[in-house]
Amino acid sequence: MIEFKIIKKSRKSNARLGLLKTAHGTVRTPSFVPVATQAVIKTLSADEVLKTKTQIVISNTFHLHLRPGENIVKSAGGIHQFSRLDMPIMTDSGGFQVFSLGFGMDTGVGKMLKYFPGEDGKESVRKNSKPKDLEITDKGVFFRSPLNGNRLFLDAKKSIKIQESLGADILFAFDECTSPLSDREYIRASLSRTHDWAKRCLKAKNGNRQAIFGIVQGSHFKDLREESAKFIDSLGFDGYGIGGDLGKSKKDMMNILKWTIPHLSEEKPRHLLGVGYLDDMEDIIKSGIDLFDCTVPTHYARRGSAFISEGKINLSRSIFLRDKKPLDKKCECIVCRIYTRSYICHLIRAKEITGLKLLTFHNLFFFNTFVENIRDKIKNGKL
RNA sequence: GGGCGGUUCGCAUAGCGGCUAUUGCAUCUGGCUGUAGACCAGACGUCUUCUGACUUCGGGGGUUCGAGUCCCUCACCGCCCA
Secondary structure (H helix, E strand, O other), X not given: OOEEEEEEEOOOOOOEEEEEEEOOEEEEEOEEEEEOOOOOOOOOOHHHHHHOOOOOEEEEHHHHHHOOOHHHHHHOOOHHHHHOOOOOEEEEOOHHHHHHOOHHHHHOOOOOOOOOOOOOOOOOEOOOOOOOOOEEOOOOEEEEOOOOOOEEEEOHHHHXXXXXXXXXXXXXXXXXOOOOOEOHHHHHHHHHHXXXXXXXXXXXXXXXXXXXXXXXXXXOOHHHHHHHHHHHHXXXXXXXXXXXXXXXXXXXXXXXXXXXXXXXXXXXXXXXOOOOOHHHHHHHHHOOOOEEEEOHHHXXXXXXXXXXXXXXEEOOOHHHHHOOOOOOOOOOOHHHHHOOHHHHHHHHHOOOHHHHHHHHHHHHHHHHHHHHHHHHHHHOOOO
16 A cells, blocks of 8 residues: 655645655655566666666556566566565556557557648547557457567456556556547547546455556546546545646646646645656646656667756767767766766667666666756745 | 689679669668657768759670670689699
8 A cells, every 4th residue: 555645835836745655665756757667677677776766667567468477477476576676666557558559559649749640631530440450449458469469358457457466566547548639529438438447447456455546538628637537536546647648739738737637636646647858847747746657768768868967969979989078977877977978879889788778877867866856946945 | 824703882782684773781860758669760872943953883895776784805802723
């Protein structure tokens, strides 16, 4: 079970400082949540993850169910024992894969819409348009395994049972993350499904050893977001996830948060799913978000990008071969204290895996430090 | 000195008479927000009013309506024999 204590509320915004206590440690919120899809922060060992100031990670039900299978994890003593990640762990429900392996894969669109596919520009995904490799029904979702093409089925009950076997501290309800291309009619139907699944998740869940967060959907429609927030709040979850398509711009996303958060119980933690560019962080925290996960620091690291005080640099560019500065001279991480851009650039260009590891370490340390500074600002009444 | 094989974008390759010369690597640019993806997309002879124009398969010559492709010759590289 978890316990969430709000230790300070900002007078300048809806930001708050909190402590999220779990059986595996306490998270100072607001906190960034690095993504450990396969029960690992890619490239890092468990002890290295701790050194990046990471407080909590999120793993994935869908991926661990496919491989190695939840029974393997369970027989190891649960995900903490299995991975040796000695910290609070969340598991995402597989709901995002409903989108990312479905409409997302078909259209090449992310959940923040930046462009419209198709020549004529604004073709919506109509209610009769279905993703090719995936079938969504009111009962659940038929997936095609990206590993071997096997057909598999996931629904609320199964997602919860898998998550119970994995044994994370916090579970997420099984939802449908909709595409930003879907029209209102589709979103309306999808939202009913997500709400029904939320009830079924609570019903399926045994005991209170693990906490469970319900997920608000509703796309970019104000009334649907409000309705969803009120409904999910009424079910008595331990906390909330805010998910789904978040509009076409950051402004849309901020509006969605503004519509949603006031309808969620104040004393419970709020997690914004899958958002976390550095530029977004202050604003989402000011709107009242306590937790947010994002693949960006780890994902970009493996593409050669480092986040630094001045922005972002790509270490695969040959210009850095002659750059003897650290990635970021203000950063206190071990990578910035020891290594030069020149060396890391060499590793990336030589495709040496240690280059990916050094960038992953730095990016996580940088992101976590960034949020730490925001916590200080709230503490000091500056935000 | 003789015989055989080769020379195609930075490197490596395909092409064996017929539209626009193949593919890989490398390079450069762009993208990535609850991880399918240490990935994807584009460019990669020259010029360009971004639509096209011109030029290319070691050099030179020839055959042919048409040659990277066939013939002659020269240069260079590799292997074998003296």
